[in-house]
Amino acid sequence: MKKFLSFLLIAVLVFSLVGCGAKEEPAQNNQESKQENTNQQSASNELTPEPGAKLVVWESEGPESDWIKYVAEKFKEKYGVEVTYEAVANTDARNKLATDGPAGVGADVFVAPHDHTGELVASGLVQVNDVTADRVKNDFMKAAADGVTFEGQVYGYPLAIETYALFYNKDLISKAPETFEEIIEFAKKYNNPEENKYALMWDVANAYFSHSFIAGNGGYVFGNGGTNKDDIGLNSDAAVEGAKFMVSLKEILPLNSADTNYQIMDGLFSEGKAAMIINGPWAVKGYQEAGINFGIAPLPKLPGGKHPASFSGIRSMFVSSYTKYPNAAKLFAKFATSDEMLLKRFEITKQIPPVKSLMNEDIIKNNEVVAPFLAQAQYAVPMPSIPQMGVVWEPYGAAFASMWNDGVDPKEALDNAVQTIKEAIASQE
Numbered sequence: 001m002k003k004f005l006s007f008l009l010i011a012v013l014v015f016s017l018v019g020c021g022a023k024e025e026p027a028q029n030n031q032e033s034k035q036e037n038t039n040q041q042s043a044s045n046e047l048t049p050e051p052g053a054k055l056v057v058w059e060s061e062g063p064e065s066d067w068i069k070y071v072a073e074k075f076k077e078k079y080g081v082e083v084t085y086e087a088v089a090n091t092d093a094r095n096k097l098a099t100d101g102p103a104g105v106g107a108d109v110f111v112a113p114h115d116h117t118g119e120l121v122a123s124g125l126v127q128v129n130d131v132t133a134d135r136v137k138n139d140f141m142k143a144a145a146d147g148v149t150f151e152g153q154v155y156g157y158p159l160a161i162e163t164y165a166l167f168y169n170k171d172l173i174s175k176a177p178e179t180f181e182e183i184i185e186f187a188k189k190y191n192n193p194e195e196n197k198y199a200l201m202w203d204v205a206n207a208y209f210s211h212s213f214i215a216g217n218g219g220y221v222f223g224n225g226g227t228n229k230d231d232i233g234l235n236s237d238a239a240v241e242g243a244k245f246m247v248s249l250k251e252i253l254p255l256n257s258a259d260t261n262y263q264i265m266d267g268l269f270s271e272g273k274a275a276m277i278i279n280g281p282w283a284v285k286g287y288q289e290a291g292i293n294f295g296i297a298p299l300p301k302l303p304g305g306k307h308p309a310s311f312s313g314i315r316s317m318f319v320s321s322y323t324k325y326p327n328a329a330k331l332f333a334k335f336a337t338s339d340e341m342l343l344k345r346f347e348i349t350k351q352i353p354p355v356k357s358l359m360n361e362d363i364i365k366n367n368e369v370v371a372p373f374l375a376q377a378q379y380a381v382p383m384p385s386i387p388q389m390g391v392v393w394e395p396y397g398a399a400f401a402s403m404w405n406d407g408v409d410p411k412e413a414l415d416n417a418v419q420t421i422k423e424a425i426a427s428q429e
Contacts, residue, residue: 047131049081053328058088058096058110063349070344071336078335081328090315097125101322108323109332114147114156114314117385121150126318129154131330132337143382144354146225147314150385156316157333159342160351163312163380164209164280165372166297167287172275176297180249183276183300187252190275198253201265202278204404205257207396208311208383209278210246215309215381216302217242221392226384229425234396235414243410245303247403257401269294281350284369296372298379312380314354346370352377391424 059068065087072083086107088096093110100106112120120126129136133154136145140158148156168176172190177183187199202209211221219239223231233239253260266283268274270290278299287294299308317333319326335341342353343361352370364370383389399417402408 047327047331047334049079049328049331050325053081053325055081055083055108055323055325055328055332056086056106057083057332058086058093058107060089060111061087064090064111064351067345067348068336070348071332071341074341075332075335079328079331081332083332094120094123094125097320097322098123101125101320104322106320106322108320108325108329109317109336110320111159111315111317113383114144114158114316115383115385115389117148117150117155117316118387119390120318121153121155122387125321126155127321127323127326127330129157129319129330129333131334132157139355139357141354141356141377143312143377143380144314144316147312147382147385148316151227156314156318157337158314158316158354159337159345160315160349161312161354161377162281162315162351163310163373163377164212164278164299165310165376166276166299167269167279167283168276168295168297169269169272169274170293170295171272176295177276177300179301180245180303184249184252186275191252193254196268196273198255198268198274200249200276200278201253201260201268201274203262203265204253204260205397205401206262207393207400210400211396212278212299212308212310213246213302214239214242215311216306216379217245220381221389222384222386226382226389227386229386229388232418232421234399234421235411235418239414240411242302243400243403243414246400247410250404257404281352281369281373284350296369298372298376307379310376310380312377312382314382315351388421388425388428391428392421395420395424 057068057072059065065085068085072085076082088107088110090111090113093107093112094116097106097110129148136148136154136158141161144158144161145154148154148158166176173186177186183200190199191197204210214234217238219236219242220233222228223233265274265277266279266286269277270287270292272292299310301307317336319329319333323329339355339358342355343358343363345351346353346364350370352364352374358364359374365374395417399413403410403413
């Protein structure tokens with residue numbers, strides 16, 4: 001979205017090269033295949049891979065690929081099914097499957113952000129998770145379960161939860177501020193625009209980050225936990241008040257929003273000029289390699305003691321509707337999201353497994369990098385996963401830019417954004 005949307009973030013298998021066979025319709029629509037799969041499950045009380053099953057799995061490159069290759073090896077040892085890893089960024093999987101799936105060359109299992117769930121379902125690209133749905137609902141964090149659920153049905157197999165927090169340079173400020181008021185006071189002594197020194201920076205016009213001011217004050221994208229497209233709360237009184245406070249911070253960040261974008265913010269923090277930034281766990285490795293003596297903390301409190309409500313994202317596996325081997329594919333997704341494999345994912349990628357019981361594992365709760373994101377996650381709100389979310393980002397980001405750069409009244413800017421979003425939704429119907 002940002003790296004995942006613009007960056008986002010805060011994304012992986014090896015063996016022989018075999019894909020999904022072409023077919024005229026997805027496996028989920030093939031009644032004969034479905035009945036055969038049901039009979040196999042009933043006979044053993046557990047999925048059994050189809051004879052000769054071979055899988056293709058898509059995941060991002062990087063540490064995620066190391067993890068998925070490990071899972072593939074262990075899966076083959078246990079079930080005898082070969083798995084081929086293909087590098088496809090998690091944010092690209094949806095569009096790629098829309099063309100590759102019908103052609104019979106797509107993945108059997110793939111990783112995507114949870115906010116793609118609604119569009120994946122609406123496009124008929126994924127199968128229902130009828131294997132671990134109860135585990136997802138009962139054992140996983142609510143944000144993870146909600147994120148991979150669409151119209152009451154679980155589709156995804158959650159892998160990791162991520163949100164953003166406050167990074168601070170310990171050589172410039174020894175302790176993380178607990179409130180924005182403390183940052184404002186620090187800026188009075190530290191800021192020096194001529195030397196590109198700023199107390200705090202974030203990607204202002206990126207709605208992924210700036211939404212935390214809106215949501216922390218009570219604003220929201222869609223009602224009913226992000227599922228009601230007809231209830232848009234981005235221009236509510238609470239949202240407007242949150243936006244007004246955000247705009248007041250231009251006093252300590254007197255730049256055009258284009259000059260606060262992710263690349264500039266990231267660069268100034270890496271150079272030791274920006275004392276604090278708002279960023280996600282995907283940035284940790286780069287700052288470590290840059291030799292920055294940094295710490296991470298939950299986002300500072302807003303006026304009135306309110307906590308900024310950052311967006312949270314869930315990385316999730318999905319089973320393709322076009323797979324020739326639905327049993328093997330579902331079994332792989334189940335295996336990959338077991339406690340053992342998710343802890344291995346954390347070990348390799350440092351991405352937080354969204355299983356409630358794993359939060360108490362020493363390797364996670366005592367990790368100085370992970371703990372602050374976990375602390376912020378308790379205030380985070382999952383990005384809505386309904387298809388209409390796709391038309392929100394551009395007008396919402398434009399609203400932040402107009403109020404920040406041009407002095408447009410926050411109420412007017414947010415009203416304009418909501419009107420644009422409503423018109424876009426209406427055009428889809």
